[in-house]
Amino acid sequence: MYQNFEVKITPLTRTRQIRIYLPNKYEEDVTRRYQVLYMHDGQNLYKDEDAGYGRSWRIGDYLDQNELDLIVVGIDCNEGLMRLDECCPWKSNEMTEVFSAGRQSIGGEGKEYIEFIVHELKPMIDEKYRTLQDETSMAGISMGGLISTYAVCVYPHVFKRAASISSAYWFNQKEIEELIQVSDLSKVERFYLDIGTKENTESINDLTYINSNRRIYHLLKEKVQDCRFEIVEGAVHNELAWIERVPQIFGFLYK
Template sequence: MITKWSITIPELTGDEPRSAYVYVPDAFEEDPEARYPVLYMFDGHNVFFDEDATYGKSWGMADFTVATGLPVIIAAVECNHHPDNGRLSEYSPFTFDNPEVGHVRGLGRITMEWLVNTFKPYIDAVFPTLPDREHTFIAGSSMGGLMSLYAVTAYNHVFSRAAALSPSIWFATGRLDRLLREAPIAPDTVVYMDYGSRELPFHSNMKRQFSRVASRLLERGVLLDCRIVPGGDHNEASWERQIPFFMETLLYGVE
């Protein structure tokens, strides 16, 4: 069952509505006492429905979870679509300047404060969740992948596991490295991180930076599942094919 409704994020876009989505396993109807882990996802409009997706192709997360019978709730929120770098701003922990996109004000911390202090408490109050850190995960791709890395490190007291697909780790590399070095990270933290082989050439030194981030996570004791996807690209169709891999990692050993 997927519930879709309109919300606002006053701290970011005032009273402008955007969509929120929650998938709850159908098994809940047969067992109303059941409670489930929660996977929070960025770019919620791309998660479930092709008709809502930016480029007409979603991840199809509900199709996969229904087909596999995975006992997990998925909660996702639409991104900011403003043409003046709205998405980049909300999904960047750091302010930066780029010759292609110009100046981007990093509002990632505000985004996460809203998600942790407003959205998550609502989800826990309304839906049959297991609200503790052990059962709270986060995932995203591209800038959403960067935010997933940010969330599981800067907000490690809330999220125990994260999946970062094709994360945008090609800018603000120094500040990202400092975050990974200094953030308090619990030893049971699990991270899935990948990058497509076809997208590695998109940014100079991408392979080196990917290796650097992976090494830093390993140095911090993170339980890392890291891979280069053969033939993988930077789009929803490619990320959809990675669902079995990152969901296996996120739910592995979870009771």
């Protein structure tokens, strides 16, 4: 079952579509409460007709078929380079070739975006739906993986499980490594990371992605209770590759 509504991101003074997946049994047993997973790029999660590139992750179908009882909160992304602004916690000068003429950097709105999720969206979801408020996770791909890792570091008591898929850590490599090193992640139960061997995008080559993610994994595995890192042979940077990894991602987070 799906529900959609629009919210205001107060710190950034803009609105956004929220897409909710509810388990099939949600309305049958009104006493049961559920874990919640927050995911970025919400338009790409459930239905092909909503997806930006015509192919969704079909996460709702997977959860239904496997009877995995979980509430998923999908947050639509912003358009174009503004998506990168929201997903980068710090300003970055990477990939200057995609900047418009008036830009000197990209990113820097990630802090406000995560504050919106923690202080505005999560309380709204916890009030509106029957959630287990202390069992909350976050997942994202590419830049969504970067901002999910940031969120876990800043709010480890909130996001106790996370998945970071094909993450573009290189946008803020130095800053995210330094943040992980000073963060107390002892309350984080599980953290999943992966990267494909053919994930070159724009001017960024495969090895940059792999080495960037490997460095983050080596930092996280010393701090997180259960940390898993997969290098996926032949996987590229697109929805078709990510769909294939849905079972192992959810299997690890909620086994």
